[in-house]
Amino acid sequence: MSITSYEQVEQQINTLGGKPTVLEALWDGDTQGWYLCLSVYIKKNILGGETSHYLGTVTFGGDIRLFTGEVPSWPEAALAKEIGKRAEEKYGLTFYFPSPDDPDDDCPRWTERHLAISCADCNKLIIPTTSEYLPKDICYHCHLEREWNEKIKTEKPCDDGVTFFLYKEGIYQNNGYCSYFDSFTVAPYIKDIVESRKSNELVSLVEITTDEIRDLYIKLRKDVKPLLDNYKKPEIDPKMSKFKPIDKKAYDGTIYELEMKFNDEHRKISNFMYSIETAEKALNEEKIFVFSFKNGMTYRDDTMLRFINYVSKGSASVEAICKRYEKILNEQEVMDTIEKLKRAGCLKTDGTMITLTDLAKRII
Ligand SMILES: [Zn+2]
Structure with missing residues (x-):
């Protein structure tokens, strides 16, 4: 069950009956990202022990936010805190949320607290990791933070990363990013030009002129031709279509079905088509290419x-x-x-x- 409000929690607690003693919020994660699991511990009578009842998850979906800024925010945590505060007021229970600031699935359950230690850096309760590669006295989050801080302290180089823009009249339009320039499909065609224009400055912007883009466009179209001559339509079992996604691309009036995941030839064709489209767009809209490089960052x-x-x-x-x-x-x-x-x-x-x-x- 997906929990989006305090009222849902209150209703479930009331349905369960007995005296709620603890409301627990613990992080868990899957390929879709992090979420919070809420459980309530209930005492049915004076002599009986507490029993745990799972209530549902608080999730806002997706870890995309991790890449958008330096400090991700966790609306799940904010909602859980709000629910916890109201449940404390209403039932006089203990709100147990051992990692309120960052996702962490190494925190102990309420009933496992005796097995836990406090992280040496942030004081959070954790079950010590069994991995031989990680320190035992701090949580994973603090481990990453220590590693990150060390990179900042020791001024570790950070020159990887090239961004490709389409540019016109002061407006830069992001058109792609690669860790290395050579990974762009267009790289072999313009490498010499780029090398000759790249400066030794901390940031250098290299422009590719309209004439050069026109030249590039002609070369790309010429080189994609033999690939298209050898093109074979993918044969895919409908049952497998979920695992082998197909991209349909039109090129010179023909539709090509391209299998992107396991077919290198198809992927190559797709990259060529994308680069040709980009060059065409730049020429039509009178934009130039700009690549940004870092040097000494x-x-x-x-x-x-x-x-x-x-x-x-x-x-x-x-x-x-x-x-x-x-x-x-x-x-x-x-x-x-x-x-x-x-x-x-x-x-x-x-x-x-x-x-x-x-x-x-x-x-x-
Ligand atoms: Zn910590």
């Missing part, structure tokens, strides 16, 4: 830009930045990073605020 630089952009909505005071990194960096290190990013054109001072520039938006 560190995790420290990257996280600061993301903090200012996503958490502080584009501008932050020096104090707020220092506060964000107070456990990881000293004030001098923060100031040096701000200076480095200013010199590179990624940040500027706007009164008392540090503001992200358009250039920085091309790389985060």
Whole structure:
């Protein structure tokens, strides 16, 4: 059962009868993301022990939010806290929610608390991990945080990642991202041009002109031809269609069915068609290609830009930045990073605020 309100919980508790003693909220996860499982512990009579009753899950679905900003928010936790607070007031029970800030499926159930330890970093109750690769005294979340902080502290390089834009009159339209430039289908055709134009700056934007896109378009169409000449329509058992998704693409008046998951040739054709479409779109709309590269960027630089952009909505005071990194960096290190990013054109001072520039938006 999906729980979306306190009233649902209250109704279930009343149906169960007896005295509710504990309301428990524990995280669990699957391929769709994290959700919270709610259970209530009930005492039927003075002498009897508590019995646990599962109530349902609180879920808002999808882990996409993990990739959209630095700090994901968990509306599930907010709703569970609200439900817990009202249940405490109504029944005088204990609301047991051992990980209210972040998802964690290593927390003990109410009845397993004697097996748990407190995380050395955040104090949360956890059942110690059995993995030999993970520290035993901290929770998984704090382990990841320690690793992340270490990358920031030691200025680990963070130059991977190239974004591909279509550009016209000051407007950049995101058209794709790859960890490495060579992964773009168009890379072999424009690699020399890109290499000759790439600068040594922290951020470098490389433009591909209209004439070059026209040239690229002709070459792509020429090279996709032998692939299409050898094209074989996929034979797929209808029962398997769920596992082998088919993309239908029109090209020069013919429809091609492309099996994307297990067929390398089909995937190659699809990538070519997409690149040809992109070039065609750019030529029709008089846009050029722009690729953004990083050179000399560190995790420290990257996280600061993301903090200012996503958490502080584009501008932050020096104090707020220092506060964000107070456990990881000293004030001098923060100031040096701000200076480095200013010199590179990624940040500027706007009164008392540090503001992200358009250039920085091309790389985060
Ligand atoms: Zn912890």
